[in-house]
Amino acid sequence: MRTPRLLTGTALAVAAAGLAAAPAYGADGGDSGDTGDSGVLEVYPSTAEPGGRVTVNTAACGRDGTADGDASAVGAGRFALAPSSHERESVGQFRVPPGAQPGTYELVVKCSGGRRVTGDLKVALAVTEAQVPPRGSVKTGVGGALGPDPVQTAAGVAALAVAAAGGTWLLHRRARGDGI
Numbered sequence: 199m200r201t202p203r204l205l206t207g208t209a210l211a212v213a214a215a216g217l218a219a220a221p222a223y224g225a226d227g228g229d230s231g232d233t234g235d236s237g238v239l240e241v242y243p244s245t246a247e248p249g250g251r252v253t254v255n256t257a258a259c260g261r262d263g264t265a266d267g268d269a270s271a272v273g274a275g276r277f278a279l280a281p282s283s284h285e286r287e288s289v290g291q292f293r294v295p296p297g298a299q300p301g302t303y304e305l306v307v308k309c310s311g312g313r314r315v316t317g318d319l320k321v322a323l324a325v326t327e328a329q330v331p332p333r334g335s336v337k338t339g340v341g342g343a344l345g346p347d348p349v350q351t352a353a354g355v356a357a358l359a360v361a362a363a364g365g366t367w368l369l370h371r372r373a374r375g376d377g378i
Contacts, residue, residue: 239307239317246321248298254317255282255289259309263288272303272319279307294321 242253252269256279259265263281267290270276279290288309302320309315 237313237315239305239315241305241317241319244318244320246294246319247324248294248321249296250294251291252294252319253289253291254279254305254307255284255287256307256315257287258307258313258315259286259288260311261286262310265290265307265309267292268306268308269303269319271305272298272321274298294319 237256237258239254239256239258242255243250246252252274254267256265259279263279263286265279265288267277267279268275269292273295274292277290277292279288281287282289288307290307298321300321300323302318305317305319307315307317
């Protein structure tokens with residue numbers, strides 16, 4: 199009885215510590231005292247190829263929603279963010295330069311109210327999100343599902359032979375009129 203109480207107490211302590219740390223993880227350390235998800239700069243796609251288009255959005259800029267983005271770390275320069283159709287979100291886009299080198303780059307957005315949020319963009323020469331074609335056979339359960347075991351194959355053939363012989367015997371008796 200003592201072990202379950204100890205485990206329950208430990209689990210509750212870990213959960214409480216995790217909940218206490220969650221708001222600190224989402225905070226951006228910006229100029230305003232606001233914390234949580236509104237301080238996050240979302241980058242889509244998070245991994246892009248040179249020449250690809252990237253969209254960023256954030257809810258950190260509030261109702262006004264206007265902001266200035268800076269992607270000069272990757273060589274794309276400045277871009278504007280404007281209010282979107284989503285409530286209290288600002289959205290902007292830029293193109294990764296064709297000559298961008300692989301690596302992780304910091305994007306910075308400064309809201310018109312002075313708040314600053316950052317996010318990361320990873321540049322890769324080839325994004326590996328393409329589907330991989332299947333290889334091998336499809337396991338449908340028909341023909342070889344049990345494997346090439348000769349004992350199992352012989353047992354299956356014997357079962358079919360007994361069923362065929364029994365069916366033939368019944369049909370023969372019925373044709374002679376002996377009844378079943």
